[in-house]
Amino acid sequence: MKFRAILAVVTAVLLPVQALAWGPEGHSIVAELAQRRLSPGAAAMVERLLGPGHSLASVASWADDVRDNRPETYNWHFVDLALAEDRYDSAKHCQPSAKGDCIVAALDRLQLALRCAPNDDQKREALRFAVHFVGDIHQPMHTMGEGRGGNDVTVEVRLAGAKSCRGGPCPVMPYRSNLHRVWDSTLIKATTWSWGAYVDRLEGGWLASPAARGTDGGTPAQWAEETHRAARFVWEQLPESRVVDDAYYGKILPTLDRQLRLAGLRLARFLNDVQAPGQCARR
Template identity: 50%
Template sequence: MRRWIVALVMTTAWSPAYAWGPEGHAIVAEIAQRRLSATALAEVKRILGGEVSMASVASWADDVRYAQHPESYNWHFVDIPLADDKYDPVSECAANSGGDCAVAEIDRAEHEITCAAEPGTRRDSLRYLIHIVGDLHQPFHTVADNTGENTLTVTVKFGGLIKSPPKVPADNLHAVWDSTIIKQTTYAWGSYVDRLEGDWLLKHPEASQTLDPTAWALEAHTLAQEMARRPGRRITA
């Protein structure tokens, strides 16, 4: 099962508590599913139950995060101070009533998919894995400062693929990565998948070379550092 997990790192660029909105998570999952071998895809469908796409379950972990599974709240991020370049699991992934962190949950879910006795546990673990690998690649889900930069206000100027007058929405930096860029760039998440498949992913084959969640977290954290250090409050996308 480790071999198909790597596909989930092929990511793109609502509320402050979420990483990617539903569109972003669907994009990540669809790109991943397209890269599964026939054997891995059959296993994914067997665990999920029939002809269930990864994109269709990609936001399930957000749906159950509050009322049903509050113990999973912290699984969606890892709080590394913006000034730090290293991940300290003792201080940044300590277990509490809200769970530990995304890095630990990815390792745990991977194990449960293979080893859990109950089919329902394997299914839920796969749904968590699909979602949280995506979460870990949202740069500001690796940042402790300002609640993942939810309080850092920015103005984003758009004049891109959508043929309409340029829009200048005010937002926070976290939310810009969650949904604003996606929604202001294409009309539908499927179109965003096609855009990535035809351009960015062709130019970055190295994006799927590691299976280490800590390495994913630190790579995303580096990107968050670069974005947060940009002067001013205006980002042109």
């Protein structure tokens, strides 16, 4: 009993700090999907900036790793829109501050930096941030202002998910968490045993169909608005009891899959466009 009490206190303290973005699994999924779709020019750029044999997945969580030491980047990971809002307004949602402005403006700057920065050190940092932020802008909780993006929304997790244990459903062990953390990693981990297996699952599904063509376009502002609509949907599916169970999982799994695969496609397009002929100016 004493151990459980201590564990509960530690968990309550750590959760708000740890719930920053897609977890390492989600960011690795997005990065690997993009890696497989890089143009020859973009692949050469990645190899030059990261070094031979280094993948996008290897730097996909770097922006979270440096966040505490780079407080001016804090707000670059998200954009806060109220659930009732439909449109992103830079004057309202992306004001400069000591913690930065927002993810939409950050991505606009990063693409320009990847194209036009005067040296590879600056381009390398821009690449590391971009890989992470294209993932973040597709995480529904990163476009929802309510409850600090779900960090303050306490939930009880009673989830077996899609994995099987010795031929049957995995045991359910209830615990308390928050909605943001559930979307960061809990749902992904409940679906497959590894992020690589999740990539294979997505590649063998919708991504292999003609429906995937043409979904990699748009601007960061449009991505934010689209993700915000997904945030509204998954928020509406959460029961009043605030229990995340297999019923909730079944309703939102298509959205989880869609956001991860769109992020991968759009990250590839984001990096491929950097290599397109053109002057160093905003598109």
